[in-house]
Amino acid sequence: MAISKEEVIHIAKLACLNLSEQEIEGYTKDMQEILEFANMINDVNTEGLNETIAANEKCNVLRKDEVRNFGNRELLLQNAPSQDEGMFRIPKVLN
Amino acid sequence: MAREDYEIVIGLEVHCELSTKTKIFCSCSTEFGGEPNTHCCPICMAMPGTLPVLNEKVVEYAVKAGLATNCSIEKNSKNDRKNYFYPDNPKSYQISQFDKPLCYDGHVTIETEDGEKEIRIERIHIEEDAGKLNHDEYGRGSFVDLNRAGVPLIEVVSKPDMRSAKEVEAYMRKLKSIFEYIEISDCKMQEGSLRADVNVSVRKKGAAEFGTRTEMKNMNSFRSIVRAIDYEADRQIELIEAGEKVVQETLRWDDVSGRTFSMRDKEDAQDYRYFPEPDLVALKVSDEYIENIRKSLPELPESRRKRYIEEYELTEKAANFVTGSKYYSILFEESIKVCNNPKTVGNLIMSDIARILNEREEEPEDLKFGGAELGELVTLIDKGTISSAIAKKVLEELFNEVKMPSKIIEEKGWVQISDEGAIKEVVMKVLENNPQSIADYKAGKDKALGFLVGQAMKETRGKANPQMLNKMFLDELNK
Numbered sequence: 001m002a003i004s005k006e007e008v009i010h011i012a013k014l015a016c017l018n019l020s021e022q023e024i025e026g027y028t029k030d031m032q033e034i035l036e037f038a039n040m041i042n043d044v045n046t047e048g049l050n051e052t053i054a055a056n057e058k059c060n061v062l063r064k065d066e067v068r069n070f071g072n073r074e075l076l077l078q079n080a081p082s083q084d085e086g087m088f089r090i091p092k093v094l095n
Numbered sequence: 096m097a098r099e100d101y102e103i104v105i106g107l108e109v110h111c112e113l114s115t116k117t118k119i120f121c122s123c124s125t126e127f128g129g130e131p132n133t134h135c136c137p138i139c140m141a142m143p144g145t146l147p148v149l150n151e152k153v154v155e156y157a158v159k160a161g162l163a164t165n166c167s168i169e170k171n172s173k174n175d176r177k178n179y180f181y182p183d184n185p186k187s188y189q190i191s192q193f194d195k196p197l198c199y200d201g202h203v204t205i206e207t208e209d210g211e212k213e214i215r216i217e218r219i220h221i222e223e224d225a226g227k228l229n230h231d232e233y234g235r236g237s238f239v240d241l242n243r244a245g246v247p248l249i250e251v252v253s254k255p256d257m258r259s260a261k262e263v264e265a266y267m268r269k270l271k272s273i274f275e276y277i278e279i280s281d282c283k284m285q286e287g288s289l290r291a292d293v294n295v296s297v298r299k300k301g302a303a304e305f306g307t308r309t310e311m312k313n314m315n316s317f318r319s320i321v322r323a324i325d326y327e328a329d330r331q332i333e334l335i336e337a338g339e340k341v342v343q344e345t346l347r348w349d350d351v352s353g354r355t356f357s358m359r360d361k362e363d364a365q366d367y368r369y370f371p372e373p374d375l376v377a378l379k380v381s382d383e384y385i386e387n388i389r390k391s392l393p394e395l396p397e398s399r400r401k402r403y404i405e406e407y408e409l410t411e412k413a414a415n416f417v418t419g420s421k422y423y424s425i426l427f428e429e430s431i432k433v434c435n436n437p438k439t440v441g442n443l444i445m446s447d448i449a450r451i452l453n454e455r456e457e458e459p460e461d462l463k464f465g466g467a468e469l470g471e472l473v474t475l476i477d478k479g480t481i482s483s484a485i486a487k488k489v490l491e492e493l494f495n496e497v498k499m500p501s502k503i504i505e506e507k508g509w510v511q512i513s514d515e516g517a518i519k520e521v522v523m524k525v526l527e528n529n530p531q532s533i534a535d536y537k538a539g540k541d542k543a544l545g546f547l548v549g550q551a552m553k554e555t556r557g558k559a560n561p562q563m564l565n566k567m568f569l570d571e572l573n574k
Binding site for chain 1: 115116117122123124130131132133134135136137140148149150151152154173178180182228229230234235236237238239240241366368371373375376377378379
């Protein structure tokens with residue numbers, strides 16, 4: 001299994017990362033190693049087993065539909081680099 | 096351009112906000128229109144270390160929607176993570192469903208000019224809504240309000256089974272009406288609780304393959320959807336006729352200019368890297384659970400429609416119309432309890448009430464008066480207290496202020512004149528002023544009678560009893 005430079009560039013774009021030429025080379029090598037490590041899983045015989053959905057066997061962990069408001073906007077916004085009128089202020093997004 | 100040589104193919108992804116009290120993965124209120132970021136908590140704001148817990152009502156409502164649209168229910172379901180970056184999405188992923196949607200393989204029936212048509216539903220899955228971005232006029236930036244982030248949605252994905260804007264409207268109206276009947280959403284399009292992504296392609300009639308499609312996102316009015324489809328189909332046909340190619344892309348419909356604009360280029364081909372949501376466990380639905388929900392469903396529009404035709408002898412057209420909205424249907428059933436005249440109630444809803452709503456640019460759910468008022472109005476017509484011309488005026492009044500119709504006609508002095516002496520007086524006066532009409536009538540022109548009755552109605556400002564007028568004119572003219 002080999003990962004191409006183009007794939008790294010594509011993934012970087014999806015992750016909104018700007019990588020230098022040098023970084024792309026580094027990541028290509030690193031990701032190749034990670035993939036090879038993960039490739040071990042392909043040696044396991046999984047015949048007759050269902051897909052694992054979660055890390056444990058539990059299912060249907062559900063909540064009642066009852067409102068409990070957090071009620072502290074200041075606390076939620078306290079780490080925002082910029083805010084205005086109770087909202088996160090961010091660079092202008094064109095729509 | 097030979098538009099009639101082409102077939103338009105349309106598929107819809109309808110997003111519907113569920114009317115649960117709380118969000119899908121946390122206990123924040125879903126109420127619309129609160130102060131920014133006041134219906135938020137560390138979970139829906141995606142603070143590190145928080146974990147989602149699924150709202151049981153979301154599962155119930157989605158299964159309801161599935162059963163009401165003839166879907167199969169997935170007994171081994173799960174949630175998946177859909178990755179994308181946008182500032183209205185604080186986690187940088189949306190928890191949605193990928194390969195095991197809760198409901199699949201359903202259909203709804205729509206009424207078209209060529210009769211009934213089945214629109215297949217590929218799947219219905221549950222997911223969370225995104226927040227809202229506000230922009231100011233001074234370009235100081237954008238402002239993020241996450242009240243809507245985490246509000247539960249179902250996404251209803253149709254097969255590309257629609258062939259015209261009209262069919263799309265009929266399909267959307269049908270979904271809206273079903274979801275209103277089963278009370279899983281308020282379906283308010285203007286508040287965005289019902290919106291659609293519209294996929295349009297065109298192909299030469301008889302072609303086996305579909306053409307390249309474009310997608311218009313977040314359409315939230317019937318009018319825009321119809322206009323946008325017509326525009327987009329024309330644009331694609333023009334491209335093809337000019338020997339060019341339709342590019343698969345996401346478009347934005349602009350209501351003001353009546354055009355579509357490209358939103359993303361092809362390079363950014365969507366790649367969401369779905370994987371099973373590790374913060375949630377599996378979702379298993381038992382047969383018993385499904386059957387209990389099936390039993391709890393109210394009577395759906397399809398069955399009501401048949402019942403109205405059989406039990407109340409409504410015309411097919413009236414029955415379709417009245418059951419097309421839960422609010423019309425309730426108004427109808429409440430009214431006939433009062434007046435026991437389903438035909439007239441059905442006709443008033445289909446003609447006058449629908450027309451006035453349309454003029455006011457309102458929807459059936461905006462109706463302020465109910466069965467008590469409409470029922471009494473029909474009783475007053477039936478008793479001859481008012482004419483149907485006056486009834487229309489009373490309806491207009493009901494839209495302005497809810498009052499009992501008997502009170503309105505009393506206040507306005509609109510009681511029908513059924514007093515023989517008073518009517519005779521008017522008839523004699525009209526005859527005296529229109530000798531030519533008398534001569535015309537005697538010469539065999541029956542139309543003259545209609546003219547005379549019309550004059551008498553004008554004279555009494557619509558209040559004279561038309562049957563009495565007719566009879567009295569005839570009596571006088573045939574003397």
